[in-house]
Amino acid sequence: MSLQEIERREQLTVHEFVRDFLVPNVPVILGPSFTSDWPALRDWVTEEKTPDFDFLASLYGDCTVPVAECDTIYFSDQKRTEMRFSEFIEQWRAMPEAKKLYCKDWHFTRDSAYRAYEPPAVLSNDWVNMYCDMKGKGGGGGDDFRFCYLGGRGTWTPFHEDVWRSYSWSANVCGRKQWTLVPPGQNALFTDGLGNWVHDLRAYDATKFPRLNELRTIEIVQEAGETIFVPSGWWHQVVNLEDTISINHNWGNEFNLACMCDRLQEDLRRVRWALRDVADMDAFDEYAQGVLKADNGMNYAEFVAFIDAMVDVYAGKERGWLQAADAYFRTEESVRGALLKIDAVLGRLLDDPETTRISGLCNAISQTRSKVQLSFPLKTG
Numbered sequence: 001m002s003l004q005e006i007e008r009r010e011q012l013t014v015h016e017f018v019r020d021f022l023v024p025n026v027p028v029i030l031g032p033s034f035t036s037d038w039p040a041l042r043d044w045v046t047e048e049k050t051p052d053f054d055f056l057a058s059l060y061g062d063c064t065v066p067v068a069e070c071d072t073i074y075f076s077d078q079k080r081t082e083m084r085f086s087e088f089i090e091q092w093r094a095m096p097e098a099k100k101l102y103c104k105d106w107h108f109t110r111d112s113a114y115r116a117y118e119p120p121a122v123l124s125n126d127w128v129n130m131y132c133d134m135k136g137k138g139g140g141g142g143d144d145f146r147f148c149y150l151g152g153r154g155t156w157t158p159f160h161e162d163v164w165r166s167y168s169w170s171a172n173v174c175g176r177k178q179w180t181l182v183p184p185g186q187n188a189l190f191t192d193g194l195g196n197w198v199h200d201l202r203a204y205d206a207t208k209f210p211r212l213n214e215l216r217t218i219e220i221v222q223e224a225g226e227t228i229f230v231p232s233g234w235w236h237q238v239v240n241l242e243d244t245i246s247i248n249h250n251w252g253n254e255f256n257l258a259c260m261c262d263r264l265q266e267d268l269r270r271v272r273w274a275l276r277d278v279a280d281m282d283a284f285d286e287y288a289q290g291v292l293k294a295d296n297g298m299n300y301a302e303f304v305a306f307i308d309a310m311v312d313v314y315a316g317k318e319r320g321w322l323q324a325a326d327a328y329f330r331t332e333e334s335v336r337g338a339l340l341k342i343d344a345v346l347g348r349l350l351d352d353p354e355t356t357r358i359s360g361l362c363n364a365i366s367q368t369r370s371k372v373q374l375s376f377p378l379k380t381g
């Protein structure tokens with residue numbers, strides 16, 4: 001394993017972030033100034049820079065939260081349970097390292113009106129959460145990808161790639177995290193051909209993964225107040241080095257839309273391969289899409305609906321939603337750039353033979369595409 005550096009930036013304009021990190025799809029650590037005005041950094045942390053358990057319990061004590069037992073493997077993840085937040089805090093305080101209980105993937109913004117944070121401007125172009133919010137307003141009982149993670153020393157997250165090949169950003173409210181990041185293009189080193197991947201880079205079976213020692217990784221310790229940007233398709237593993245609280249988002253936008261499309265197409269190929277024994281059943285294509293949706297939370301139709309909603313934001317009746325993003329992303333040039341990238345992905349989907357197998361999907365894509373092309377004349381073909 002080789003060590004490389006990851007950049008730390010104390011200041012960064014939106015333009016620089018797009019140019020230096022989103023477009024080349026490389027990680028960066030944003031300095032503490034990006035989170036210094038967050039209420040969470042003021043209210044959730046004691047003067048000793050440890051979690052303010054009393055404050056947190058008074059705010060969230062009655063909430064039910066998801067908790068992982070870090071050292072118990074469950075399929076490719078850790079065993080998960082749920083408990084009251086107050087109980088989690090009690091167990092954490094009483095036996096900090098006993099069971100390695102890690103409250104993770106907690107959709108905490110739904111559980112209180114308290115506004116803990118505001119994403120910094122550079123991270124504000126977030127189609128994933130915008131789409132969730134749009135669906136929520138429509139009475140669809142919206143989901144979201146805004147999370148809080150809380151755990152003591154030694155709690156950790158197994159090696160993984162983020163859902164849908166989304167980006168992530170993660171900010172330490174207090175504590176420190178050790179990140180191992182893997183630049184894309186090395187999957188053959190950490191997968192075994194049966195669709196399994198390494199669970200823990202620190203302890204693995206070398207007979208199953210004989211080439212893992214060739215993996216190029218980037219190791220970085222993220223300090224309190226710092227925010228890490230995890231690019232699209234960069235696998236990673238995370239270990240808390242002390243009592244640590246973080247806030248994170250999975251997110252995405254025009255700059256990783258093509259990566260999200262790649263991942264969806266790869267996932268469908270995997271599903272079709274896994275189901276190859278029943279491939280001659282009636283309505284197999286619909287069945288495969290159903291499995292894709294169940295495994296992934298998204299299938300082709302859902303991806304097209306997501307893109308269609310973004311077209312309405314950039315070129316149609318939902319323009320108001322764009323106010324959530326920094327002004328940089330609302331300029332004519334940015335809007336045009338986003339629509340061009342959307343058009344390219346829609347073109348790719350139309351060329352994908354899978355699309356023609358799903359009833360009505362070609363039509364839906366063509367309709368979305370004509371909305372893009374009507375908004376201003378794009379050169380295609």
Ligand SMILES: O=C(O)CCC(=O)C(=O)O
Pocket residue numbers: 149156157162168169170177230236238239246248
């Ligand atoms: O902090 C952790 O334990 C995991 C965070 C993570 O995987 C992410 O932000 O993508």
Ligand SMILES: [Fe+2]
Pocket residue numbers: 160161162168236
């Ligand atoms: Fe992740």
